[in-house]
Amino acid sequence: MNELQLYLLVGAVLFVCGVACMTTKRNGIGVLMGVELVLNGANVNFVAFSRYTALGLDGQIVSLFVIVLAAAEAAVALAIALNFYNNHLTIDVDRGDQLKG
């Protein structure tokens, strides 16, 4: 097994763990952590391809943009979670069903 495949497998494990975290956790903050794991799995793939293929520096720059946008997303999502907590007095995402009709 060469090193590129090792990094791709690490990225796959991070991605799948993030998706499982997003689907199973009922805590809103836990869902956010799953999103972070998914973005990190993608970043590992970007940087590994930047090292081992002809993608070059572009992969590293794209992963930088991913990191910055993930930070922005976390800030907004945390603000939304705090508002949700203020209104419902819980962070359980299953309780946010007011639009159910």
Added chain:
Amino acid sequence: MNGDQGPSFLTLLFAAGSCAGAIAVVLSRNVVRMAFWLIVSLGSVAGLFFLLHADFVGATQLLIYVGGTVVLLIFGVMLTASGPLLKIPTSPAETFLSAGIGALFLAMIVSTVGAVDWKAAAETIARQDPAAGPPVSGEGYNAPEEGNTLRPIGAALLGVRPDRDLGREPGPNGSIALSTGYLLPFEIASVHLLVVLIGAAYLARAKRRRDRDSGESI
């Protein structure tokens, strides 16, 4: 491009650390422990970035992710989880279902990674884009193992690509078509961050709610 001697000990260590941290994030019930395992996982991923000669990305990962985003999440835990709300149980059916789907998806990705001939794919990319190459070659004071991606990344964010354009063979009419940089995405990201800053501060500010019965603001 060292294909023969296999991954080093540090590579295996950080790979195992990131995978174990991610699995522990999924398995742990307490949200504070989830945050701790997330720090382990993201820190190991930063180590992997350093091993991939991406020193600036690794440093950014440590600074922004481990130092910023996770601390933000821990603040979220502190502000929302009080006592009994720290653990919200998941029903066994949901756990079983998502574990099955996750295992199937992981099997699909692993089989795909094993089936593709990555060396041939990389050579195809190199043939189609003659300017592409391994990340950094020749610029900077350091060897790639010691980290020299800072200047090329800075130049690429300003819109010029010395890492791709320097030392290229000119075309038939003696000119070189310059590669494109990332000036516009950089500007868009900066404006986006400003908008996010204002929006998050607006959303999360302490509101003065008016009590409907007594008419007093609380």
